[in-house]
Structure formats: structure tokens, C-alpha cells
Amino acid sequence: MGFHAKELSYESWEYEPESLPAETAPVAIAGGPVERPALPGADHTQQNVDNRAPIEKLPVEIYDQIFAHLIPQEPPSGYKKRNGDLSAVLKASRTLYAACLFTIFQHALVPHSPVYSKFLAQITAHPALGLLVRRMDFSQYTSVGLGRTGRMNMEMQNLTAKTLTLGLQHTRNLREYLAQEALGPDIDASVLEELFFNTPLLEAVDFCGASASRFKEAFTEVIHPWNPRLPASFSIQRLSLHECATLPTTVFTALLPRLPNLTHLDLSHTQVTDTALMSIPASAKITHLSLSKCARLKGDNVVTFLLDHPAVRNLKVLNLYYDASRYRLLSAVDVEDLLPNLPKSLVSLNLTGASISSEHIGLILPLVSRLEELSLGHTELAIEDVNAIFAPQWKSTLRYLDLTGVAAVTPNTLHYSTNPILACPGDLQVLELSEKNVTGCARLQATKRLGWSERSYGRRSWLVRDHEKGDQQVEEHREWKMGSTKWGNRKIACNWGEVGGIYAYYGRAR
Structure with a gap:
């Protein structure tokens, strides 16, 4: 999966070609050997004299592990230098310089x-550096700011369809391509052809929020059932088209049957159809799936897909979030068919907007002993049903619960009903509520006495147990969260690491 670094740029140092050792040695990396700068050895002109310091004699793999901790996890504030620690390592010695390049x-x-312009100049001038690139991450990208107008950015031509294509041509060992809505106007058919047809080791693609007309036209042209250049299959394992609402159904008809290795799939708010879902190859092993707000899907067909398709038998994360005021995917009958037959592997379930009432609580309670995240927003549960979730006999393992829009949930019922959930001594760490309810609870002294505090981000609000440090809500590593330290993310991550930039906005603020 690689090191989960999220913040990296090339503005803090300039690559000097004369300092790169002339000889390179192949290093075994998952997916095939690539060239990387060799570590300078001892000076053999002298008789077996090695003048290197002890730290310079470590294996390359140890350097990779050490230097990964020097990559900042948060963007620098103000005018603070980016990658200051790594820049210092580069200047320490020839050995450490060569070892640090891969990181x-x-x-x-x-x-x-x-x-991007500086990065592109380096990998085009020194192709060996392009072979080291595993992830191209535009999740933090913005064309706003820096004292420039939109017209000035267009005239500068730093990041265009042409330069994006050129960057892909020089990074043949690329595994992850993380784009987003701000890149949409610069993505044309040549970019997509280079990405899908000429990047053989590609594992993850994310186009979160991209809906520009140029992006739509390019995707429709390249990923089309009648395109003779379409291969029989793609190597992609993790795909996110989260909020790519303008892509036509033909894209999904052409793309989904060609993903035999799929493990993560986010189709939130897209025009995917039931037929396209059923065309996913049986060889796929999907563990993370989001079908939120897909208006072309029918509830009974989705239930059939989830219960019968071999690709989703080991689901860990399932997001069926829907805005009940616009479209309700799951009827009461669909809920009755789905809940008793969910995979035992499931740990995160979002049923916000489903037709769930007190009649279904008997189907929900057996699930809480294995789920860690459960969203029941905008359902018709009574407060007695909610409190029953944490009754001792059900041995709840829930760390996160979403009750946004449940009419029976108020600051008073959360505190003064029989066995209220805020007073339960269980594992619950985060309770998501409407902003009105969170604010109301925060005003009560009882909330503070029980160890809860108020948090909010964008349109969402939470009550979080006070023993959590800062904004971190996950106290231990969980593989299914892909390195994230937050609960309640509504976007499927395609890369390992903390969710940042526009991905954090779509996943936690909407």
C-alpha cells in the first residue's frame, strides 16, 4: 500500500542533475523492478577504506521507512517551508540524498x-525520477489564490490537458491517480487515454466531484462501449466517481464489466444503473461500496445485487445514504429483505433515508455486536428503539452512530429518557446529530458531566467523547478505514492515508 504521506510538493528544493550518481541500481518494487539512484559506496580508490558514517550504511528499505516519517501530514501554515526536513536530508550527504529521492x-x-510545472520539468529532464512516482495526488489542488486571476492562470499554461498527458507519459509505474473537480476543465480525451490505456500498473483512480463539460465529453468518448481501443479489462482495484453526476450511463456500462480486480467502488450521486451494477465481474472482491444518492437505481434491484452477486459477499463498508425528501431507495420490504442477510464481514453501514421504523428494530439489534459505524438518519425510530441499541444483552461494538433527522431524538430525550445513550458506558465515541440538537446538548451541563463535547465541520455536527485528543476520533489503527482517523466518512477512499483537501469536504462536510 506504500507510505501514507499526504502532503508533498516540490517548491522547497530544486533537483540538481550533477549531484545524481551516474550509476543506478534496480530496486524491487511491487509490480516490477524500477530504476532508482544507487547509494554511493566506499571510495575504492583507497585500499578498502569506507569513510561513510554508520547511518549511511543502512539498507535502502530502512531509509524508506525512516524518511516516510519526515513527510508532513498537514499542509504548512502561512509561509512555512514545505518539506523542510526532507530538504535537510537531501543536503546531508550523497548517500542520504540518493536514498531520500524515492521517498x-x-x-x-x-x-x-x-x-506541477516544477515537478514536470524535473521528471522530463531526468526520466529516472518519473519512474519513482507511485501516486499523483491533486486532492489539495486549487487554481484560486496566489494573487492571480482565472485569466492569468489560463495564460500561464502550467497545468493543462497537454501537461497532464505529458506527466502521465513520464510516470509509467504510477499506481494511484487522485484527481478532483478543480481538474475537470483540464481533463480531455488524451489525458484519459494515457491514464486508462497506457498506465499498466494503475490500481486506483479518483475523480471526486468532476462534472465539467470537457471532462464529461472526454469520458464519454474514451470509455464508450463502441470504442475499439477499450481493452478487455483494466487493472484498476479502487475506483471513485463520487459526485460525477454528469457522466452518462454508457460510461458505467462500458467501464464496470472491465474491472475484474475491483475492491473499492464509490458511485455516489452518479447515473449508474442496475444493469451496470450486475455487469461487475464475479471475480471482483468488493469490500468498500457506496451507492449513495444514485437516482437511477431501484431498491429491490439493489437488494438483489447485494444478496446475490458474488463480488459483494465480503463487504466491510456499505453506504446507502439517501435524502429521503428527494428519493428513498429502500422501502420497508427492501429493509426486511436486506438486514437479515448482510455479510458477516460488514463493519460500517449507512442506511440514512431508508424506510426504517420501530418494526425493524428487531432486525437492527443483532447487527450492533459486529458493526462499528451505523447511520440511521431520517428514519422513524422511537427513542426507546435508539436506547435499546446499547442495552447490555446486545453487546454493542458501535463507535459511531448517526441519528440526524430522527424526530424522536432531542437534547431532552438524549439525557432524560430511560437508559439514555449519552450515559451508556459502551464504546460509542461519536454521535452525529442535527446542528440544532448538537447545539442544544452542548448548552446542557449534563452533557459536559457525561464527557461529551461539540464538534462540527461544514454541514455536519457531532457529539464526541472528551477523552478524544484534538479532532482525532479513532484511537487505534483499522485497516478498513484506509489510514483515516475520523469516523463517519461518506466517501470511499482510494488511497491509504488521512483524508484531506477536497476529499475531506466531500466525505465529512456534506
Whole structure:
């Protein structure tokens, strides 16, 4: 999976070609050997004299592990230098310089276009550096700011369809391509052809929020059932088209049957159809699935897909979030068919907007002993049903519970009903409620006495147990969360690491 670094740019140092050792040695990396700078050895002109310091004699793999901790996990504030620690390592010695290059180039974060221009200049001038790149991350990218107008950015031509294509041509060992809505106007058919047809080791693709007309036209042209260049299958394992609402159904008809290795799939708010879902190859092993707000899907067909399709038998994360005021996917009958037959592997379930009432609580309670996340927003549960979730006999393992929009849930019922959930000594760490309810609870002294505090981000609000440090809500590593330290993310992650940039907004603020 690689090191989960999220913040990286190339503005803090300039690559000097004369300092790169002339000889390179192949290093075994998952997916095939690639060239990386060799570590300078002892000076053999002298008789077996090795003048290197002890730290310079470590294996390359140890350097990779050490230097990964020097990559900042948060964007620098103000004018603070980015990658200051890594820049210092580069200047320490020839040995550490060569060892540090792979750490710097494997995860390339592009926050704005001048950084991409500098990165592109380096990998085109020195192709060996391009072979080190494993991830191109545009999740932090913005064309706004830096004292420039939109017209000035267009005239500068730092990041265009042409330069994006050129970057892909020089990063043949790329595994993850993380794009987003701000990149949409710059993605044309040549970019997509280079990405899908000429990047053989590609594992993860994310186009979160992209809906620009140029992006739509390019995707429709390249990923079309009648395109003779379409291969029989793609190597992609993790795919997110989260909020790509303008893509036509033909895209999903052409793409989904060609993903035999799929493990993560986010189709939230897209025009995917029931037929396209059923066309996913049986060889796929989907563990993370989001079908939130897909208006073309029918509840009974989705239930049939979830219960019968071999690709979803080992689901860990399932998001069926729907806005009940616009479209309700799951009827009461669909809920009765689905809940008793959910996979035993499931740990995160979002049923917000489903037709759930007190009649279904008997189907929900057996699930709480294995789920860690459960969303029951905008349902018709009574407060007695909610409190029953944490009754001792059900041995709840829930860490996160979403009760947004449940009419029976108020600050008073959360505190003064029989066996209220805020007073339960269980594992619950985060309770998501409407902003009105969170604010109301925060005003009560009883809330503070019980160890809860108020948090909010964008349109969402939570009550979080006070023993959590800062904004971190996950106290231990969980593989299914892909490195995230937050509960309640509504976007499927395609890369390992903390969710940041526009991905955090779509996953936790909407």
C-alpha cells in the first residue's frame, strides 16, 4: 500500500542533475523492478577504506521507512517551508540524498499549478525520477489564490490537458491517480487515454466531484462501449466517481464489466444503473461500496445485487445514504429483505433515508455486536428503539452512530429518557446529530458531566467523547478505514492515508 504521506510538493528544493550518481541500481518494487539512484559506496580508490558514517550504511528499505516519517501530514501554515526536513536530508550527504529521492517522488502532491510545472520539468529532464512516482495526488489542488486571476492562470499554461498527458507519459509505474473537480476543465480525451490505456500498473483512480463539460465529453468518448481501443479489462482495484453526476450511463456500462480486480467502488450521486451494477465481474472482491444518492437505481434491484452477486459477499463498508425528501431507495420490504442477510464481514453501514421504523428494530439489534459505524438518519425510530441499541444483552461494538433527522431524538430525550445513550458506558465515541440538537446538548451541563463535547465541520455536527485528543476520533489503527482517523466518512477512499483537501469536504462536510 506504500507510505501514507499526504502532503508533498516540490517548491522547497530544486533537483540538481550533477549531484545524481551516474550509476543506478534496480530496486524491487511491487509490480516490477524500477530504476532508482544507487547509494554511493566506499571510495575504492583507497585500499578498502569506507569513510561513510554508520547511518549511511543502512539498507535502502530502512531509509524508506525512516524518511516516510519526515513527510508532513498537514499542509504548512502561512509561509512555512514545505518539506523542510526532507530538504535537510537531501543536503546531508550523497548517500542520504540518493536514498531520500524515492521517498520524495513516490507520492507527489500538487497543491497548485506552479508546483506541477516544477515537478514536470524535473521528471522530463531526468526520466529516472518519473519512474519513482507511485501516486499523483491533486486532492489539495486549487487554481484560486496566489494573487492571480482565472485569466492569468489560463495564460500561464502550467497545468493543462497537454501537461497532464505529458506527466502521465513520464510516470509509467504510477499506481494511484487522485484527481478532483478543480481538474475537470483540464481533463480531455488524451489525458484519459494515457491514464486508462497506457498506465499498466494503475490500481486506483479518483475523480471526486468532476462534472465539467470537457471532462464529461472526454469520458464519454474514451470509455464508450463502441470504442475499439477499450481493452478487455483494466487493472484498476479502487475506483471513485463520487459526485460525477454528469457522466452518462454508457460510461458505467462500458467501464464496470472491465474491472475484474475491483475492491473499492464509490458511485455516489452518479447515473449508474442496475444493469451496470450486475455487469461487475464475479471475480471482483468488493469490500468498500457506496451507492449513495444514485437516482437511477431501484431498491429491490439493489437488494438483489447485494444478496446475490458474488463480488459483494465480503463487504466491510456499505453506504446507502439517501435524502429521503428527494428519493428513498429502500422501502420497508427492501429493509426486511436486506438486514437479515448482510455479510458477516460488514463493519460500517449507512442506511440514512431508508424506510426504517420501530418494526425493524428487531432486525437492527443483532447487527450492533459486529458493526462499528451505523447511520440511521431520517428514519422513524422511537427513542426507546435508539436506547435499546446499547442495552447490555446486545453487546454493542458501535463507535459511531448517526441519528440526524430522527424526530424522536432531542437534547431532552438524549439525557432524560430511560437508559439514555449519552450515559451508556459502551464504546460509542461519536454521535452525529442535527446542528440544532448538537447545539442544544452542548448548552446542557449534563452533557459536559457525561464527557461529551461539540464538534462540527461544514454541514455536519457531532457529539464526541472528551477523552478524544484534538479532532482525532479513532484511537487505534483499522485497516478498513484506509489510514483515516475520523469516523463517519461518506466517501470511499482510494488511497491509504488521512483524508484531506477536497476529499475531506466531500466525505465529512456534506
